[in-house]
Amino acid sequence: MIIDDKEIETLEELAAFITLVEQGGLGLENVAGIALATNNSDGRPFIAVLDDSHQLLLGRWVTQHVFENGKDLVRTGSGKIH
Template sequence: MIKDNDMINTLDELEAFLLLVENGGLGLKNVEGVALATNNSNGRPFVAVLDDKHQLLLGRWVSDEVYENGKDMVRYGVKKTH
């Protein structure tokens, strides 16, 4: 399920979303990973939260800038500051 109303437009918004997923703040079960992907039908980029069977649990559309510049954040995780 991809939420149409909740587009992630900035890297700060992506970071907040990733932290919510990591901390269990969205109430999703069996979260195994997060990936950036594109929709097969229209090429629109989104961030996908995947379960242990690589099935989509939740997706949020992302801007082109976030898709291009947020890859390392998704791949390596959010760097926490102390």
């Protein structure tokens, strides 16, 4: 699992991260989706960038506030024109 040590602390940071992924700014290939998840070993929440086989390409830690309140943002995407 590739987890970036940076933590997303606000919904604005979450929106910026989603936009970056949607626009291809991280150089990831075969991106098929983004999801909020929790680490199986310690329950810590993170945002997961998944490929078309549902394998984790990149994860970034999120605060509990972002995890609880960012679900609609993750579900609908940034809404910004690419």
